[in-house]
Amino acid sequence: MSTGGCHCGAIRFEVRGEPQHSALCHCSDCRKASGAHMVGWALFEQDAVTISGEPVRYQSSEYGERQFCGTCGTSLFYLNQTIFPGKIDIQSATFDDQALFPPQAHIQLAEAAPWMAQVDELPKFDRFPGE
Template sequence: MLTGGCHCGAIRYEISGVPLNHALCHCVDCRRASGAPMVGWAMMTQERLAVSGEPSTYASSEHARRHFCIQCGTGLFYTNDAMLPGLVDVQSATLDEPDELPAQAHIQTAERLGWIAEAHRLPEFERYPPQE
């Protein structure tokens, strides 16, 4: 069982079983909705996701729905009944233990930011600002 929730704790969720896949999405819509260069999504059937609390919903396109916490703004779920009926994507970074679910693929790479290809070469700091 995987568990997770929003930043403030108003919304919690449990995932039963293993997600169908876990992909890192590079599309413009995900970037704009999250403010991040890519978003990890774990896909599963809706029956495998139990949610406590009431997420708000934003219609980001004709069929796409993004579900988030109205209190803290954390993005949580994505549904698109026209394209993916009966399925839900969970933002994997909101898992309590995100390392338990390694990503399996990059998707929508045609829209990937150019500098992402070299991001692994940037300097790394265990803490920022650096501690002396």
């Protein structure tokens, strides 16, 4: 059993089993919905996920529905019955244990920020520059 939830704790979830995939998505829809340059996802069978609390639902495209916490705004779930029937994508950063489902791929790179190919070349700091 894997667990996770939103920032404020109003929405919690439990997942049984392993994801069908775990990936970092670069599409413009994910970027706009999250405010991040890429979003990590882990795709599960919908009946393997138990959600406590009531996420707010947002129809983000013709077929896609995003769900988030109405209190703190944390993006949590994505459903698309056309592409992923019977499945639910969970934002992997919302799992309590970040080691559980490391990304296996980058997806939607055709829509990635133009500088993303060079992101590994940026300086790295354990906290902030100068600390």
